[in-house]
Amino acid sequence: MTTTMLRDVMTDQVASVRSDALIADAARLMRDRDIGDVLVVDDDRLRGIVTDRDLVVRCLADSAGPHATVGQACSPDVMSLGPDSSVDDAVQMMREHAL
Secondary structure (H helix, E strand, O other), rough: OOOEEHHHOOOOOOOOEEEOEEEHHHHHHHHHHHOOEEEEEEEEEEEEEEEEHHHHHHHOOOOOOOOOEHHHHOOOOOOOOOOOOEEEEEEEEHOOOOO
């Protein structure tokens, strides 16, 4: 049985925005690229991740409106694995952290 590695299923075409970008800009980027999440990067440092769900739950539901910033909506605690990790490792991490 062959173990599937993350490098075999991941994309290398990630999208990112600055934390001071408007959530409307992040939403347009998600729409235009047909993706559900965007990395939040400031000064070449990962600050978080914002998902389409974050935009709805943290902004729209709280009436923050399209002028809220991505920094207000993003999840700052990002967990990651490298491309040489197995898909099983990723599943285990997601289960442990209820993702």
